[in-house]
Amino acid sequence: xxxxxxxxxxxxxxxxxxxxxxxxxxxxxxxxxxxxxxxxxxxxxxxxxxxxxxxxxxxxxxxxxxxxxxxxxxxxxxxxxxxxxxxxxxxxxxxxxxxxxxxxxxxxxxxxxxxxxxxxxxxxxxxxxxxxxxxxxxxxxxxxxxxxxxxxxxxxxxxxxxxxxxxxxxxxxxxxxxxxxxxxxxxxxxxxxxxxxxxxxxxxxxxxxxxxxxxxxxxxxxxxxxxxxxxxxxxxxxxxxxxxxxxxxxxxxxxxxxxxxxxxxxxxxxxxxxxxxxxxxxxxxxxxxxxxxxxxxxxxxxxxxxxxxxxxxxxxxxxxxxxxxxxxxxxxxxxxxxxxxxxxxxxxxxxxxxxxxxxxxxxxxxxxx
Amino acid sequence: xxxxxxxxxxxxxxxxxxxxxxxxxxxxxxxxxxxxxxxxxxxxxxxxxxxxxxxxxxxxxxxxxxxxxxxxxxxxxxxxxxxxxxxxxxxxxxxxxxxxxxxxxxxxxxxxxxxxxxxxxxxxxxxxxx
Numbered sequence: 001x002x003x004x005x006x007x008x009x010x011x012x013x014x015x016x017x018x019x020x021x022x023x024x025x026x027x028x029x030x031x032x033x034x035x036x037x038x039x040x041x042x043x044x045x046x047x048x049x050x051x052x053x054x055x056x057x058x059x060x061x062x063x064x065x066x067x068x069x070x071x072x073x074x075x076x077x078x079x080x081x082x083x084x085x086x087x088x089x090x091x092x093x094x095x096x097x098x099x100x101x102x103x104x105x106x107x108x109x110x111x112x113x114x115x116x117x118x119x120x121x122x123x124x125x126x127x128x129x130x131x132x133x134x135x136x137x138x139x140x141x142x143x144x145x146x147x148x149x150x151x152x153x154x155x156x157x158x159x160x161x162x163x164x165x166x167x168x169x170x171x172x173x174x175x176x177x178x179x180x181x182x183x184x185x186x187x188x189x190x191x192x193x194x195x196x197x198x199x200x201x202x203x204x205x206x207x208x209x210x211x212x213x214x215x216x217x218x219x220x221x222x223x224x225x226x227x228x229x230x231x232x233x234x235x236x237x238x239x240x241x242x243x244x245x246x247x248x249x250x251x252x253x254x255x256x257x258x259x260x261x262x263x264x265x266x267x268x269x270x271x272x273x274x275x276x277x278x279x280x281x282x283x284x285x286x287x288x289x290x291x292x293x294x295x296x297x298x299x300x301x302x303x304x305x306x307x308x309x310x311x312x313x314x315x316x317x318x319x320x321x322x323x324x325x326x327x328x329x330x331x332x333x334x335x336x337x338x339x340x341x342x343x344x345x346x347x348x349x350x351x352x353x354x355x356x357x358x359x360x361x362x363x364x365x366x367x368x369x
Numbered sequence: 370x371x372x373x374x375x376x377x378x379x380x381x382x383x384x385x386x387x388x389x390x391x392x393x394x395x396x397x398x399x400x401x402x403x404x405x406x407x408x409x410x411x412x413x414x415x416x417x418x419x420x421x422x423x424x425x426x427x428x429x430x431x432x433x434x435x436x437x438x439x440x441x442x443x444x445x446x447x448x449x450x451x452x453x454x455x456x457x458x459x460x461x462x463x464x465x466x467x468x469x470x471x472x473x474x475x476x477x478x479x480x481x482x483x484x485x486x487x488x489x490x491x492x493x494x495x496x497x498x499x
Contacts, residue, residue, distance in 0.1 A: 023406075034433070035406060038406060038407050039407050039431075039432040040407045040409075040432065233406070233433055236433070237432060299412070300412070301409070301435075323409035323410060325432075352412075
């Protein structure tokens, strides 16, 4: 991160984005590229070839020491004790009442060293929440400012990246949700086979100062096979097609991981994590609503905040929605009562004071290949 | 494509008007489409509906944003562009021709005097994008 402009921060790639013609917008306290040439073109580049995203605004915290595993285990809903070195785990972090503080990935970098990667909008909140719950034997560091993060996503990602690592980098040794250190174009990076697009690809953690050189090397290497710089607009359409939750839209402190479809990262056997008792009670009492994906039947695009109607009555709200570039349909995500959560259920969305028919569908909306 | 065709009138809400007798053909300007980005949805009124100058007559949506469309003149809709339902991207690729939106039978052609000519609109856009 370099010097802020007004209240907004800039990543070390700011000048690179502007020079590439990006449209910059405020996002989560940062000035970030929303698009370069066009959201739809960038979306298709990721599905068909590859796209490169600057996601340096995300937060990185490191926890190191003999108490690090127990520290994280208490904070997150997934079972950190089962995380092997070189692997990554998606987690929710909850309040006592089960509301979601943030969703994050936890990396086990070494025997007693972990990295938590949190949403940009939640860096300060998460830092305060986690720091206040430190236990003895943990050194906890906020490395968000000094860490750069690039996401190289798409079917061509591995081939492009391999050519920039001496000897090809043995990327096959990095499984899905695995990570390892590599020298990429002469810069040290943690190469992680993760992402937010539904495509194969990598996230590269590096020194913030190295991000422009890495970006330049990747773009030069990949341009010939269709690699395009991509902004937050395409990142959002890609993740929406996968029904990947976006904090602040689909999940927040008033929603719990069970109703949000994140029950698979809640491990009740993982010891006494914060929110466990509340989530157990919720599970036993039964959910009242569920986050589902739906397709519009009538014309119109569902947008965040629009009312969902079931049987003609207000029943929930749209949390995300877009025109899906891959499917050519308007799709949405939202909370509906359990009575209307099954695939095929007919609901309606209030768009500009008109109830428009929609249908609950199986997710992810988009499937590779 | 000319960015500010001389034969059109322009509103401060970035609609253009092409006058033919008492019929006003309306679309959004090249500047407006480029600010919006990829247009993915256009919602237009029904033929026969009445519209009033400076009131909304529909919406245009890009991937990320919903924007109101404002009628530059008062009257009733005689025609809408049926192609936009299937091909909203025409608003991006050809805003002044195939991307037109509605035709209005004007009830008061003197409202045209409130619109800008090409040079005035160009200056207006330059001021706005500063």
